[in-house]
Amino acid sequence: MKANFIKGSCRVTALLMLLFSLAIHGDQDVSTQPLFMTAITNLKQGSMTEREQAINQLAENGGASLVILQALLDGQLFTLKTDMRLVIGVDNNQGYDVRDALTGESLGAMDRSTVNKINLTNKLRVSLRRTIGQLQLTVEDPAIRLAAVKAMGNEDDESALNLLKARLDLEKDPKVKQAIEVVFLLKDMNSSDKALRMKAIDALKAQNSLDVVNRLNVMVEKDEAGNFTEADADVRNAAKAALININTRLQLYSSAETIFFGLSLGAVLVLAAIGLAITFGVMGVINMAHGELMMLGAYTTYVMQQLLPNHLGISVLLSIPVAFVISAAVGIAIERGIIRFLYGRPLETLLATFGVSLILQQSVRSIFSPLNRSVATPEWMSGSLQINDFLSLTWNRFYILVFCLIVFLLLLQILKRTRLGLEVRAVAQNRNMAKAMGIPTSRVDAMTFGLGSGIAGVAGVALSQITNVGPNLGQAYIVDSFMVVVFGGVGNLWGTLVAGFILGIANKFLEPFAGAVLAKILVLIFIILFIQKRPRGLFPQKGRAADS
Amino acid sequence: MNRISTKLRKLSIVGALAVLTVATGTVRAEDTIKVGVLHSLSGTMAISETTLKDTMLMLIDEQNKKGGLLGKKLEAVVVDPASNWPLFAEKARELLTKDKVSAIFGCWTSVSRKSVLPVIEELNGLLFYPVQYEGEESSKNVFYTGAAPNQQAIPAVDYLMNDLKVKRWVLAGTDYVYPRTTNKILEAYLKSKGVASKDIMINYTPFGHSDWQSIVADIKKFGSAGKKTAVVSTINGDANIPFYKELGNQGVSAEKIPVIAFSVGEEELSGMDTKPLVGHLAAWNYFMSVDSTKNAAFIEKWHEYTKNPKRTTNDPMEAHYIGFNMWVKAVEKAGTTDPEAVQKAIIGVDYPNLTGGTAKMLPNHHISKPVLIGEIQDDGQLMTVWQTNTLVDGDAWSDFLPESKPIIADWTAPINCGNYNTKTKKCSGQKY
Numbered sequence: 003m004k005a006n007f008i009k010g011s012c013r014v015t016a017l018l019m020l021l022f023s024l025a026i027h028g029d030q031d032v033s034t035q036p037l038f039m040t041a042i043t044n045l046k047q048g049s050m051t052e053r054e055q056a057i058n059q060l061a062e063n064g065g066a067s068l069v070i071l072q073a074l075l076d077g078q079l080f081t082l083k084t085d086m087r088l089v090i091g092v093d094n095n096q097g098y099d100v101r102d103a104l105t106g107e108s109l110g111a112m113d114r115s116t117v118n119k120i121n122l123t124n125k126l127r128v129s130l131r132r133t134i135g136q137l138q139l140t141v142e143d144p145a146i147r148l149a150a151v152k153a154m155g156n157e158d159d160e161s162a163l164n165l166l167k168a169r170l171d172l173e174k175d176p177k178v179k180q181a182i183e184v185v186f187l188l189k190d191m192n193s194s195d196k197a198l199r200m201k202a203i204d205a206l207k208a209q210n211s212l213d214v215v216n217r218l219n220v221m222v223e224k225d226e227a228g229n230f231t232e233a234d235a236d237v238r239n240a241a242k243a244a245l246i247n248i249n250t251r252l253q254l255y256s257s258a259e260t261i262f263f264g265l266s267l268g269a270v271l272v273l274a275a276i277g278l279a280i281t282f283g284v285m286g287v288i289n290m291a292h293g294e295l296m297m298l299g300a301y302t303t304y305v306m307q308q309l310l311p312n313h314l315g316i317s318v319l320l321s322i323p324v325a326f327v328i329s330a331a332v333g334i335a336i337e338r339g340i341i342r343f344l345y346g347r348p349l350e351t352l353l354a355t356f357g358v359s360l361i362l363q364q365s366v367r368s369i370f371s372p373l374n375r376s377v378a379t380p381e382w383m384s385g386s387l388q389i390n391d392f393l394s395l396t397w398n399r400f401y402i403l404v405f406c407l408i409v410f411l412l413l414l415q416i417l418k419r420t421r422l423g424l425e426v427r428a429v430a431q432n433r434n435m436a437k438a439m440g441i442p443t444s445r446v447d448a449m450t451f452g453l454g455s456g457i458a459g460v461a462g463v464a465l466s467q468i469t470n471v472g473p474n475l476g477q478a479y480i481v482d483s484f485m486v487v488v489f490g491g492v493g494n495l496w497g498t499l500v501a502g503f504i505l506g507i508a509n510k511f512l513e514p515f516a517g518a519v520l521a522k523i524l525v526l527i528f529i530i531l532f533i534q535k536r537p538r539g540l541f542p543q544k545g546r547a548a549d550s
Numbered sequence: 551m552n553r554i555s556t557k558l559r560k561l562s563i564v565g566a567l568a569v570l571t572v573a574t575g576t577v578r579a580e581d582t583i584k585v586g587v588l589h590s591l592s593g594t595m596a597i598s599e600t601t602l603k604d605t606m607l608m609l610i611d612e613q614n615k616k617g618g619l620l621g622k623k624l625e626a627v628v629v630d631p632a633s634n635w636p637l638f639a640e641k642a643r644e645l646l647t648k649d650k651v652s653a654i655f656g657c658w659t660s661v662s663r664k665s666v667l668p669v670i671e672e673l674n675g676l677l678f679y680p681v682q683y684e685g686e687e688s689s690k691n692v693f694y695t696g697a698a699p700n701q702q703a704i705p706a707v708d709y710l711m712n713d714l715k716v717k718r719w720v721l722a723g724t725d726y727v728y729p730r731t732t733n734k735i736l737e738a739y740l741k742s743k744g745v746a747s748k749d750i751m752i753n754y755t756p757f758g759h760s761d762w763q764s765i766v767a768d769i770k771k772f773g774s775a776g777k778k779t780a781v782v783s784t785i786n787g788d789a790n791i792p793f794y795k796e797l798g799n800q801g802v803s804a805e806k807i808p809v810i811a812f813s814v815g816e817e818e819l820s821g822m823d824t825k826p827l828v829g830h831l832a833a834w835n836y837f838m839s840v841d842s843t844k845n846a847a848f849i850e851k852w853h854e855y856t857k858n859p860k861r862t863t864n865d866p867m868e869a870h871y872i873g874f875n876m877w878v879k880a881v882e883k884a885g886t887t888d889p890e891a892v893q894k895a896i897i898g899v900d901y902p903n904l905t906g907g908t909a910k911m912l913p914n915h916h917i918s919k920p921v922l923i924g925e926i927q928d929d930g931q932l933m934t935v936w937q938t939n940t941l942v943d944g945d946a947w948s949d950f951l952p953e954s955k956p957i958i959a960d961w962t963a964p965i966n967c968g969n970y971n972t973k974t975k976k977c978s979g980q981k982y
Contacts, residue, residue: 077928121933124829128805216776263763372596374821396799469760470791474594478758513764518755519725
């Protein structure tokens, strides 16, 4: 396979040039070439090994095949069930928009059942990516070029290296250029020339690259026979110094990463807890159905995606207000129907709302089935912001962190600046006095509970992007939510925010040493001890409000 | 006062109705054979177990269409243990003493099985357990139609080691008995194959763990040491989606670090956004995508029965299919539904499985199965990339753990024991 591949890629070099000339001469009909057609047949019907050969053969055809190969990698290559024609299908949610893979002729929309997909295995995907990488080294987009360089750099393949060498002189983008240079510097480390090795180490020690770390690690290690893999002591010492240099940076980046992980976990906790901070914190209602209100928000996202299948991003954004309204409505119904009869009887409220939570869970199970529902993540929320090899921030977590802060600030403004907020605070401080002042307390209760529930629904939208959307979603978060609110100080929104972030970061710093299970237990023990010392949490309410 | 008396009257009517239904029930019971279905229909495990209840109803329905069993109709008694482990034991007792079922098909988690065990042994019932599990058990009254570790975990590791040339291993699991035992066996197995301790990373997470950031970052670091790395995942149900999502977001692709899962099948995949999963692996004894006439017929029947052409089939469903049909064959062979007689008759009974080949009930109450490894495709199906040439016999006691190596299970004379020590020649008679 290897030999075959090398041979293949030599031809690629030649054919790349051919490709340019082809581009000048206009489209030449490839479908007349017999070799090309056997490759296509193998691709359609052959075994996995034959498919691999077919891919290598196709690569020799350069540009014309690139479309087919790229479609294959993206999972868009099909055969028609009727006449085994090779087609490219783009998902349009009802079926596929199909066009002929060889001629590009459009065949219109087709149902899913009329085509067979050409399947890939990981092995094929790797070789496909490599092949495409070589064909793509000349494309416009620097990000694609960078990926191509990375895909090729790991290979000990002469022709790939030659391609890269040729590219190095032409390359304008600094990042791609640097990536190519690193590839060659890493190769220099294998050279027999000591000076060259020293020079390579010197140049590489400024790089934040895991490949470099691995290579340096190998240099300072002993092999099985007890000899150093790097025989020369000078080079070894240089490698050691470089490693120390890189490891300090690595430490720094990994702490930054841990803090980001902690903040993002904290953001999820805050989102889950902040609605509760209002219903439990401000109103004093122990609402065990809080988690299920989040679940409703998550299911809203699912339904919205079903309604707007072609607009993933918009449907997620639209879900935010819709989920707020739905959860708020359910929350108000719970308050009017059950909780208002139980004010001042916390134990009964707890049991009644627990019952409500079970009812909500089981009704979701009956309506949507007990299986999890699949909620897709929009493109702009997947993947990560790659800062370097050592540090990357995942987009979905990043957006949720931002979203959490926005929700928090908005809520703070509502409580501080609006009429409703004023009334809520008045009722929370002294119900009788507020009543005497003409505030309709029972309406305010309903509105407050609705607000808290609505926020839970909004939190559910965020959760749908990171976890399962299923009947058990709420249960998973209810304990954490209460923990955050109690730790932060009942009735204090800032307390909830700070508590959420503290718990998130503490958890993430403990996890590497203690493991996920023990970290959770340790945090819980810490909170119990803390509550013993300060029963009112981090930010206790002061003054007369605290007495009620 | 008046209100109370109307309430009382209503109650008495309901009571009378209840007595009536019970009475008619017992009349009918005489000419039917009852089959207990013990799967959670509510609570956390409903996600997986509801499907198995439907499968059982379909199989029983089908058997009745064929004329029932021993000239009698089969009747399903469905109870809901609500994902509550002690309730499993109570419901099993109810099925055996009150409903007098001839066999029980049920349980999913190992805890629920362990909870049912003492009851089923005390009352001498029959339990068919359809899920892959950690092994280290063989009860006289239980038939394990799912995979033992040597029918799933060990072949999966062999595939990674030999075909994908994996050198470093992450064993990640949810923190309970199945992953702990499986990982213990796998660790011993890997070490016996010469893998160094520093090349094995073991990680446990709580049930429903949703924040995988640091663990995935650790896996990424562990996997970037220049040697091919794979993750062997015994992560359970709900924790999987956030795990795969995080892998995808942090850029850990199946090409770099493949994850092989033992608890992710077609059913679980149907509730996931499959984009980040494509190319990751799963090891089972059955895939819906397997092309065989038997399988096609089974899928068609299932779609017809559920009136949903999109419903998936999965491995535990096939286990129930085989288990139920083996039980039917054994009852016909014994000419009675008496548990004692069926226990004897069922050993050696064979039945064709859905993927080709014939499953056989072994003396240790496990069955022989093929092992398939598949790659996840973006339509939520698994495409077979590797499979064993022959069927693998289920081994109750792992040969890779020093403490269980000399132990075998054999429910035929003369041994007649679930944990017979071949060294001391003694049956420990240990209860579970």
